[in-house]
Amino acid sequence: MMRRTIASNMRAVVGVKQCIDYNIKVKVKDGKVVKDVKHSMNPFDEIAMEAAVQLKEKGIVKEIIAVTIGPKKAEADVLRPAMATGADKSVHVLCEADEADKLETLQVAKIFAKLHEELKGDIYFMGKQAIDDDQSHVPQMLTALLGCSQGTFLSDITVSDDKTSIEISREVDDGHETLKLKLPAVVSCDLRLNTPRFPTLPNIMKAKKKPVDTKKLADMGVDLASRIQVLEVSQPEERKGGGRVADVDELINKLKNEVKAI
Amino acid sequence: MQPLVRGLTRVGKRCFSCPALTSLNEDELALKEMVANFARAEIAPRVMAMDEAQKMDDEIIRKCFEQGLMGIETSAEYGGADLGFFGSIIAIEELAKVDPSVSVMVDVQNTLVNNAFFRYANKDMQAKYLPMLATDTLGSFCLSEAGSGSDAFALKTRAESMGGGKYVINGSKMWITNSGEAGLFLVMANVDPSKGYKGITCFVVSKDNPGLKVGKKENKLGIRSSSTCEVLLQDCEVHETDVVGEVGKGYKIAIELLNEGRVGIGSQMVGLAQGAFDVAVKYAYERKQFGVAIGTNQGMQHQIAQAATNIQAARLMVYNAARKKANNEDFIQDAAMAKLFASQVAGDVASKAVEWMGGVGFVKDYPAEKFYRDAKIGAIYEGTSNIQLTTIAKMIQAQYA
Numbered sequence: 001m002m003r004r005t006i007a008s009n010m011r012a013v014v015g016v017k018q019c020i021d022y023n024i025k026v027k028v029k030d031g032k033v034v035k036d037v038k039h040s041m042n043p044f045d046e047i048a049m050e051a052a053v054q055l056k057e058k059g060i061v062k063e064i065i066a067v068t069i070g071p072k073k074a075e076a077d078v079l080r081p082a083m084a085t086g087a088d089k090s091v092h093v094l095c096e097a098d099e100a101d102k103l104e105t106l107q108v109a110k111i112f113a114k115l116h117e118e119l120k121g122d123i124y125f126m127g128k129q130a131i132d133d134d135q136s137h138v139p140q141m142l143t144a145l146l147g148c149s150q151g152t153f154l155s156d157i158t159v160s161d162d163k164t165s166i167e168i169s170r171e172v173d174d175g176h177e178t179l180k181l182k183l184p185a186v187v188s189c190d191l192r193l194n195t196p197r198f199p200t201l202p203n204i205m206k207a208k209k210k211p212v213d214t215k216k217l218a219d220m221g222v223d224l225a226s227r228i229q230v231l232e233v234s235q236p237e238e239r240k241g242g243g244r245v246a247d248v249d250e251l252i253n254k255l256k257n258e259v260k261a262i
Numbered sequence: 263m264q265p266l267v268r269g270l271t272r273v274g275k276r277c278f279s280c281p282a283l284t285s286l287n288e289d290e291l292a293l294k295e296m297v298a299n300f301a302r303a304e305i306a307p308r309v310m311a312m313d314e315a316q317k318m319d320d321e322i323i324r325k326c327f328e329q330g331l332m333g334i335e336t337s338a339e340y341g342g343a344d345l346g347f348f349g350s351i352i353a354i355e356e357l358a359k360v361d362p363s364v365s366v367m368v369d370v371q372n373t374l375v376n377n378a379f380f381r382y383a384n385k386d387m388q389a390k391y392l393p394m395l396a397t398d399t400l401g402s403f404c405l406s407e408a409g410s411g412s413d414a415f416a417l418k419t420r421a422e423s424m425g426g427g428k429y430v431i432n433g434s435k436m437w438i439t440n441s442g443e444a445g446l447f448l449v450m451a452n453v454d455p456s457k458g459y460k461g462i463t464c465f466v467v468s469k470d471n472p473g474l475k476v477g478k479k480e481n482k483l484g485i486r487s488s489s490t491c492e493v494l495l496q497d498c499e500v501h502e503t504d505v506v507g508e509v510g511k512g513y514k515i516a517i518e519l520l521n522e523g524r525v526g527i528g529s530q531m532v533g534l535a536q537g538a539f540d541v542a543v544k545y546a547y548e549r550k551q552f553g554v555a556i557g558t559n560q561g562m563q564h565q566i567a568q569a570a571t572n573i574q575a576a577r578l579m580v581y582n583a584a585r586k587k588a589n590n591e592d593f594i595q596d597a598a599m600a601k602l603f604a605s606q607v608a609g610d611v612a613s614k615a616v617e618w619m620g621g622v623g624f625v626k627d628y629p630a631e632k633f634y635r636d637a638k639i640g641a642i643y644e645g646t647s648n649i650q651l652t653t654i655a656k657m658i659q660a661q662y663a
Contacts, residue, residue, distance in 0.1 A: 076288060198300045201330025201343035204292045
């Protein structure tokens, strides 16, 4: 007897951010991060992409849409690699490079919330944080704006047979927590969820033909008013050599008076 | 007018000026990125072990196929990536920065084996062999013998016509790259020695053919995980439908394939030089002696600058030869010069890299000594340096004398 599988029409939306490539040593010049260097997909977003693609390969997800916010070069830096990995199409929220740099996490979340009106994703996959600002804000803020389910720091995900909920395992300080979430849901992906694949060459070539829907950020009607003021950007201090202490008292003294850590 | 993009000004879709030699198009950049990441993550951790074992991991070979690196120029219809020749060149260079052995495996597959089918095989043969070569079958190009290396056309392997379209091949090939793992062999044999080199014919022989046996694997100085074996043909039965191109035209196939293969080897040598350079120069700026990083000493600075200059020069020669080939321009002299120079630079830079790293450059725990050993083959295979010099000289003589 054949088991009837419900035909999937689940849609996964994956947020992919352009960040300075993780191999590059970030430098600060004149109070600004030097940005004229190689950019590539945020490594946690690669994990998010892989999670969506694995679900598509299992026939659970029908369509994957990759979304990025950034300048023209974001298309080559992140959207094409996303489509080469397995996204069916992309949405490119277009703005200038310096506009993208100034975007705060709340604004990014609002942009995604606005896109949800059109995309109506069932699962929003994001990396748990971006390696440039390490904020880990957007997935949580997006959940609040959409009023939907949230699963952060995913280390495992399974979709229910009727595709109305997901069961996730998330990494917390004292172990793993398993949650069942009603869809739609926003999830953020952590390191141990999967190992992202390398896009194959034929797929890299096919990605060129996949559609990219470009929207101008300015035309989206999202409140971009800033709520944060950046006071200073500086290079972290050069790491100095360590030292030996004679006893606990000396240690406490150093921590208190020299390093001012306590 | 659209904004300036990488030195090109565009009006509508036409390029105003010629882009720099080092300019890569979107596809080539995406390929380069993928291969560099793949090599760093998957190949780098296994390089030393494969070299010690003198064996390429089956996993690595499988992954190269999976990534589409074995059918770079093959059309999408046959499961390839449909990129141009330059795509192969970029992949070969990026792989060589990490492991020249994996690089030569991919080079032979793309520039010699696949190429033979693109250029000379009929539609049926292409449909039969290109898909398997792109997905899971490694190929070998069997030309050299114990008695014929540079003098390739003095080959003795004989293909006797038995009538009814049947041939029987007898002979033994030597120095055959990929042969340890290949499923398909392109065998150059002479159907009529009385015609001299005009009897040489290219046959496709499957590994399953009972008349073909892969013999002794050479214990080599360098590129040790690339299998280099004897290929023995004993009463090996083939059919005229296994002939690539035409009977008696094998010599042409060999010459033209090797001209292109030359550019591929040039690219391998550039990658090797860059790989050795990157590892050693990074070390030179970390290693402190007499209170300073050794890379800051003027003697070192000058050597480093010269090496970087030579690598760039070799790269430009290889890229230019590749672009000319892709544009169907005459590139024979460019290919010979590129291979000659790139292999010289690789030998020199790899040797310096060992010295820059000092004691650490001399031990197998660090990559420098392997690059040094691997570089030597560059001056030998696919046309020795002396042969390249002779070829170049002959072409110059034809222009000047």
